[in-house]
Amino acid sequence: MTHNTPLSPRPLHHLADGRRRLMTAAQLRAHGVSAAETDEQCRPGGPWQRLLPNVVLLHPGPPTSEERLHAVLMYAARERTAADGGAPAGVPASVPVQPGGDKRPVLAYAEAMITGLAGLTLHGFRAAPPLPSLDAIDVLVPRLRRLRTTGCARIVRTTALPTAVQVTGVPVAPVARALADAVAGLSDAGVVRRLMTEAVRGGHCEPAAVVRELNRARLLSRPHVVDAVDSLVAEGRALAEQRLYRMVREHGLPEPAWNVDLRLPGGPHLGGVDAYWPEHSVALELDTRAHRQQDDDALWAEHARKREHLERLGVTVVHLTPRKLRDCLEHQATVVRTALMAAADREPAAYVVVLPR
Incomplete structure (x- = not known):
């Protein structure tokens, strides 16, 4: 036998077993199936069909x-x-x-x-x-x-x-x-x-x-x-608020004032927060920003200014995201509890007026 002697034809039924119902042209060649044999098997009415270029379905019925x-x-x-x-x-x-x-x-x-x-x-x-x-x-x-x-x-x-x-x-x-x-x-x-x-x-x-x-x-x-x-x-905001309420309830945190505006007495508006503990001077904000990019920078700058102003007045601002509340609720409760406990070690904060939002 010389190198030019053609190989004996191989039975092809073993390729279409229960687990191998699709093969690429390259995989068929690796199994000894020539392009001519593939064309023959994929003829109209034949046992195989070309589902996509170079992808052969090894049975005649419709694909699943x-x-x-x-x-x-x-x-x-x-x-x-x-x-x-x-x-x-x-x-x-x-x-x-x-x-x-x-x-x-x-x-x-x-x-x-x-x-x-x-x-x-x-x-x-x-x-x-x-x-x-x-x-x-x-x-x-x-x-x-x-x-x-x-x-x-x-x-x-x-x-x-x-x-x-x-x-x-x-x-x-x-x-x-x-x-x-x-x-x-x-x-x-x-x-x-x-x-x-x-x-x-x-x-x-x-x-x-x-x-x-x-x-x-x-x-x-x-x-x-x-x-x-x-x-x-x-x-997204409604779901985040529900998780926030659950965090306070299930982890034994003091009940805050929910969704309030903060003002200085007779002075300017300091901004709205999602929760505020007046006795501890701790505010909580949910970051649910998800707007267009051109709006996002302005919103972030506004949030940063509000946070800096509140912290200059002695108010601790806890910043939470919906993802943190979803993925690690217990850890976020610990963050809030730590901020509340630390209030006793801080200088008294400026008095702020709490108004419903």
């Missing part, structure tokens, strides 16, 4: 939602070679589902992740459509990748690829990014508002993270998006 997701990722992922030190796209690899979590087999996809409405569906959004109803699945890739939208794969480009979240073995863009990519293709104000509200109400992310992504995508000039952002901010 899971197969469509993985096909899109296999099409968009950068093919890794042995020189890269990694597995080719779609080859099982053991990676942690989350930091510190147990390792489980997932499919390795380089420089590609599901985003947009499909990403929100995978994150568990009830307001997002089910996967079978989506004609196209958005996949996020680096801006310089040479790919085109085709079939069920819609290419979304980014200059900085975020860290993917693994959802049932599928790499998915973080909620805020997936939401921004979904909003970019939506014109229905009601749908946009429902998705944004669920992002906050469902505990997926904070309003500020969503607005940062919307601002980065230059979507905040769209009227229906601006209206939805206003609802988003209101929803």
